[in-house]
Amino acid sequence: xxxxxxxxxxxxxxxxxxxxxxxxxxxxxxxxxxxxxxxxxxxxxxxxxxxxxxxxxxxxxxxxxxxxxxxxxxxxxxxxxxxxxxxxxxxxxxxxxxxxxxxxxxxxxxxxxxxxxxxxxxxxxxxxxxxxxxxxxxxxxxxxxxxxxxxxxxxxxxxxxxxxxxxxxxxxxxxxxxxxxxxxxxxxxxxxxxxxxxxxxxxxxxxxxxxxxxxxxxxxxxxxxxxxxxxxxxxxxxxxxxxxxxxxxxxxxxxxxxxxxxxxxxxxxxxxxxxxxxxxxxxxxxxxxxxxxxxxxxxxxxxxxxxxxxxxxxxxxxxxxxxxxxxxxxxxxxxxxxxxxxxxxxxxxxxxxxxxxxxxxxxxxxxxxxxxxxxxxx
Amino acid sequence: xxxxxxxxxxxxxxxxxxxxxxxxxxxxxxxxxxxxxxxxxxxxxxxxxxxxxxxxxxxxxxxxxxxxxxxxxxxxxxxxxxxxxxxxxxxxxxxxxxxxxxxxxxxxxxxxxxxxxxxxxxxxxxxxxxxxxxxxxxxxxxxxxxxxxxxxxxxxxxxxxxxxxxxxxxxxxxxxxxxxxxxxxxxxxxxxxxxxxxxxxxxxxxxxxxxxxxxxxxxxxxxxxxxxxxxxxxxxxxxxxxxxxxxxxxxxxxxxxxxxxxxxxxxxxxxxxxxxxxxxxxxxxxxxxxxxxxxxxxxxxxxxxxxxxxxxxxxxxxxxxxxxxxxxxxxxxxxxxxxxxxxxxxxxxxxxxxxxxxxxxxxxxxxxxxxxxxxxxx
Numbered sequence: 070x071x072x073x074x075x076x077x078x079x080x081x082x083x084x085x086x087x088x089x090x091x092x093x094x095x096x097x098x099x100x101x102x103x104x105x106x107x108x109x110x111x112x113x114x115x116x117x118x119x120x121x122x123x124x125x126x127x128x129x130x131x132x133x134x135x136x137x138x139x140x141x142x143x144x145x146x147x148x149x150x151x152x153x154x155x156x157x158x159x160x161x162x163x164x165x166x167x168x169x170x171x172x173x174x175x176x177x178x179x180x181x182x183x184x185x186x187x188x189x190x191x192x193x194x195x196x197x198x199x200x201x202x203x204x205x206x207x208x209x210x211x212x213x214x215x216x217x218x219x220x221x222x223x224x225x226x227x228x229x230x231x232x233x234x235x236x237x238x239x240x241x242x243x244x245x246x247x248x249x250x251x252x253x254x255x256x257x258x259x260x261x262x263x264x265x266x267x268x269x270x271x272x273x274x275x276x277x278x279x280x281x282x283x284x285x286x287x288x289x290x291x292x293x294x295x296x297x298x299x300x301x302x303x304x305x306x307x308x309x310x311x312x313x314x315x316x317x318x319x320x321x322x323x324x325x326x327x328x329x330x331x332x333x334x335x336x337x338x339x340x341x342x343x344x345x346x347x348x349x350x351x352x353x354x355x356x357x358x359x360x361x362x363x364x365x366x367x368x369x370x371x372x373x374x375x376x377x378x379x380x381x382x383x384x385x386x387x388x389x390x391x392x393x394x395x396x397x398x399x400x401x402x403x404x405x406x407x408x409x410x411x412x413x414x415x416x417x418x419x420x421x422x423x424x425x426x427x428x429x430x431x432x433x434x435x436x437x438x439x440x441x442x443x444x445x446x447x
Numbered sequence: 448x449x450x451x452x453x454x455x456x457x458x459x460x461x462x463x464x465x466x467x468x469x470x471x472x473x474x475x476x477x478x479x480x481x482x483x484x485x486x487x488x489x490x491x492x493x494x495x496x497x498x499x500x501x502x503x504x505x506x507x508x509x510x511x512x513x514x515x516x517x518x519x520x521x522x523x524x525x526x527x528x529x530x531x532x533x534x535x536x537x538x539x540x541x542x543x544x545x546x547x548x549x550x551x552x553x554x555x556x557x558x559x560x561x562x563x564x565x566x567x568x569x570x571x572x573x574x575x576x577x578x579x580x581x582x583x584x585x586x587x588x589x590x591x592x593x594x595x596x597x598x599x600x601x602x603x604x605x606x607x608x609x610x611x612x613x614x615x616x617x618x619x620x621x622x623x624x625x626x627x628x629x630x631x632x633x634x635x636x637x638x639x640x641x642x643x644x645x646x647x648x649x650x651x652x653x654x655x656x657x658x659x660x661x662x663x664x665x666x667x668x669x670x671x672x673x674x675x676x677x678x679x680x681x682x683x684x685x686x687x688x689x690x691x692x693x694x695x696x697x698x699x700x701x702x703x704x705x706x707x708x709x710x711x712x713x714x715x716x717x718x719x720x721x722x723x724x725x726x727x728x729x730x731x732x733x734x735x736x737x738x739x740x741x742x743x744x745x746x747x748x749x750x751x752x753x754x755x756x757x758x759x760x761x762x763x764x765x766x767x768x769x770x771x772x773x774x775x776x777x778x779x780x781x782x783x784x785x786x787x788x789x790x791x792x793x794x795x796x797x798x799x800x801x802x803x804x805x806x807x808x809x810x811x812x813x814x815x816x817x818x819x820x821x822x823x824x825x
Contacts (some may be wrong), residue, residue, distance in 0.1 A: 122653070122668055125765055126567055126590065146665045146754050167755040168736075168772040189504055193569035194588040210572040212504065275500070287524045290500055358546075376524050377545040387503055394546040 075232050075269050078225065078311055081118060085225070086156030089116055090139045096215055097133070103183030104134030105215065106199075108191040111385045112211065114312070115219050117156030121147055128171035128195050131160070132178040142175050172202035181205045186214035216389045220381055221403040227427060229313035230382065230405050232269070234425050234436030237307060237315035240264035241439045244304065249296045249323045249446045254278040258291035261306045270308040270315070274386050277305035277318075284320070284419030287376055287411060298324045301334070301418040302446070303411075307386050314386035316407055317437040318423035321444045333370070333412050334420050334443045340364035341422040341441065344378055344392070344408040348426055348433025354396035361392075361410040370412045379407040382425055404428045405436070453610050453647050456603065456689055459496060463603070464534030467494055468517045474593055475511070481561030482512030483593065484577075486569040489763045490589065492690070493597050495534030499525055506549035506573050509538070510556040520553050550580035559583045564592035594767045598759055599781040605805060607691035608760065608783050610647070612803050612814030615685060615693035618642035619817045622682065627674045627701045627824045632656040636669035639684045648686040648693065652764050655683035655696075662698070662797030665754055665789060676702045679712070679796040680824070681789075685764050692764035694785055695815040696801035699822045711748070711790050712798050712821045718742035719800040719819065722756055722770070722786040726804055726811025732774035739770075739788040748790045757785040760803055782806045783814070 093116070097105050107113050109124045113131055119141070121129055127144040129151070139160040143151045148164045151157050165174040179185065179199075184207040187196060196208060211218055222230065243264050249257060258276040265273050278291040284303040296302060300323045307316035320337070322330055344361030358378040365374045379392035382405050390398050390406055409423030424437035471494070475483050485491050487502045491509055497519075499507055505522040507529070517538040521529045526542045529535050543552040557563065557577075562585040565574060574586060589596055600608065621642050627635060636654040643651050656669040662681040674680060678701045685694035698715070700708055722739030736756040743752045757770035760783050768776050768784055787801030802815035 122666060123765070149664050150666055166753065187571050187575075189570055189572040191571035192567055192588075193565050193571060193574040193586070194567035194590060196571040196574055197565075197586060197588050197591070208571070208575060210570075210575050212572060213575070286527045288500060288528055375544065387501070 075236070078228050078232075081155065081225065083155055083159040086117055087139070087159045090133055093215070093218055094133050094135055096218065097186060098135055100214055101184070102186050102214055103180050104132060104185050105211065106185050106187040106191065107131040107133065108188045108195060110188055110190045111383070111388065112188045112219065115384050117141070117154050117160065119151055119154035119157050121150065126192070126194060128165070128175065128198070130175060130195070132175065134178070137178070140178055142171065142178070144171075172198040175199065176202050179203055179206060183207075184209070186211045212389055216398065217401070219383050219388065220390050221401050222383060222405055222427070223403070226313060226383065227403070227405070229311040230425065230427070231436055233310035233313050233315035234317070236268035236270060236310055237265065237317045238437055238439045239268040240306065241304070241317065241319055245321060245444050245446050247446075249300075249302060249321070250298050252296055254280055254283065254291040254294050254296060257296070261304065265306060265308050265315075270310045273306075273308040274314070275305065275307060277303060279303035279419060281418055282416050285413040285415050285417060287413055287419065287421065296323060299327065301326065301330045301420060303419050303421050305421065305423065309386070312384055314382045314384070316382055316386045316423065316425060317439070318409055318421045319439065319444065320420040320422065321446045323446055326443060326445070330418060330420070331443065333414070336365060336368045336370060337410055337412055337420045337422050338441050340410040341408055341424070344410060345424065345426055345433050345435060348400060348408070348428055350400055350402055350428060350430065352400050354390050354392050354398050354400065355394050357392040357408060358394055361408065365410060365412060373412045373414060374410055375413055376411065379409055381406045400428045402428050402430050453614070456606050456610075459533065459603065461533055461537040464495055465517070465537045468511055471593070471596055472511050472513055474596065475564060476513055478592060479562065480564050480592055481558050482510060482563050483589065484563050484565040484569065485509040485511065486566045486573065488566055488568045489761070489766065490566045490597065493762050495519070495532050495538065497529055497532035497535050499528065504570070504572060506543070506553065506576070508553060508573070510553065512556070515556070518556055520549065520556070522549075550576045553577065554580050557581055557584060561585075562587070564589045590767055594776065595779070597761050597766065598768050599779050600761060600783055600805070601781070604691060604761065605781065605783070607689040608803065608805070609814055611688035611691050611693035612695070614646035614648060614688050615643065615695045616815055616817045617646040618684065619682070619695065619697055623699060623822050623824050625824075627678075627680060627699070628676050630674055632658055632661065632669040632672050632674060635674070639682065643684060643686050643693075648688045651686040652692070653683065653685060655681060657681035657683075657797060659796055660794050663791040663793050663795060665791055665797065665799065674701060677705065679704065679708045679798060681797050681799050683799065683801065687764070690762055692760045692762070694760055694764045694801065694803060695817070696787055696799045697817065697822065698798045698800065699824045701824055704821060704823070708796060708798070709821065711792070714743060714746045714748060715788055715790055715798045715800050716819050718788040719786055719802070722788060723802065723804055723811050723813065726778060726786070726806055728778055728780055728806060728808065730778050732768050732770050732776050732778065733772050735770040735786060736772055739786065743788060743790060751790045751792060752788060753791055754789065757787055759784045778806045780806050780808050
């Protein structure tokens, strides 16, 4: 098993980060927001490169607003760590000490009558603190206010997602060679995690191995079940490489599949194909869901496709845009997301097929390119 | 190196969980709250044993209120996982499907004019969704509304914390035997992590190795620095064992300490001693901070003690109650928290000493019992 030489992309610079901050401020203004409040998590990583050791009850928040310097509010004792982050080098830092009120430190950075976008995953504790300290302010989640803040990837980000996708494909190329029958799901999951790392992932986020009836629970991870000959096995795996995500699913069969597994797999394959084929600039997110879902519904399995068709991917493996009924966001070149229809037959088996797709000027291009047929494993 | 045989405590039962839920409802009513909303994280683990595979933008919330059955709202595709949790077996479960509005599912469980406590770490996204869907409701963070919800540990919890503390002590007993000089902080940190696991931790949360000047940054974890002869080295480590936390700190010296290191270490030792000595039912949290801080301030190092004296511990390693100026919560038998004063001399070194202490009917008892003197390592 060779490990393809992957070139490490050059790190993001302080100018890269400041350019992102400027784009966010412009988008916020256009949306009628007074600014944006970013708490630790993927939004902050994307805007500054800073990730606190732990996300705790201590307030850390980046305030972005027009006509003021990007300002990071941090606990005093985390200031040195924050200042070591590349993006923070170009920003103002203010700190607050334990036993003082962090919202008093943040308040002067906000307009008392302002309306702000705030990170989805900001703690309720902090939102309530801001609402109490500045009763005239209003808030909306960034998913609502600026859902596409991180959705359109630059070429520097796309290069990382492409590398992550290729590594996940390489992992799939090897996992189909290992023995499945008679081994526990957790053992195959451990193989998958090792392969993702071997092919360059610095972080493994999930390695779903759903064999037989376990495959019918789309959120099953991997358990003690011994994989049986004849099982359909859903393999859904991904993590981070160069800070960007991979996420791909294939369903394999241990030895000879039943006709039912073959038929259901083929329906899902066609649904996934239809979802990807629908990708083009100007199509809406729900169009992708509808295209994939129609195939499954027409085949009589509509009730068995119990989740949305896809989700965005970037510095996380799970983010806007969501390919779901009701999401009318138009697709824009540079967006990257999963197309992952599935059919789940309770007590029997499940099938899911997933690729990451990026929107180009003319259509959709897969970042996962392993075979979509039903692979037979031992 | 022997691994003391530790008996696995019996698992919590559905009745244990339901008893906790009843206590929470009673405490909420007493506090004038209409109920409590608990999202995934430690509060939910404590109340149900349920921890979703990932905490995502999909709403999962446990609604506890008087005169209604505890009800868990979950995404449809996570329902099987949720129902597998011991505590959830005794509760009602309602689910919502992708592309439907989860707040519409949650709303009938709330009083339109109610005031609810909500998990500190609930996503702002969800709080804003509830505020929008039910504009007459009000919210406060559980830290504000029911800060002591998980603070008083039952005997079943204390047994787990005691085991975790003893395991951390055993790890310390071994780490002082390894070589420090000439090795990187990260190597010693890896030794520490291995020892915590060896002695029974299922999860390692942090292994701080702050050598020389790195010890002066209380949030330094461990880096590439080669540890030098003469360095003071802060070792702060912990994780989870049987689902409950450990967290202890000792500062060691590589070879012969300078008089400055000896003096500062002795001040911190006395401060920690004073903090622990102040623990008794009815004393307030800030009394503990004041007792420890007074020793350091009197010795002229007040400015160098830049964090609060302690934090609670339970199903997390970092939770209320906080031993900090302004926190007037009285101590109650069964509370468990850290007492961890420190002195941080920028560019030179840092010293911190930390034990977990539990409040008894008459005073405080340490759950960490390794020597508090300045250990000399090689």
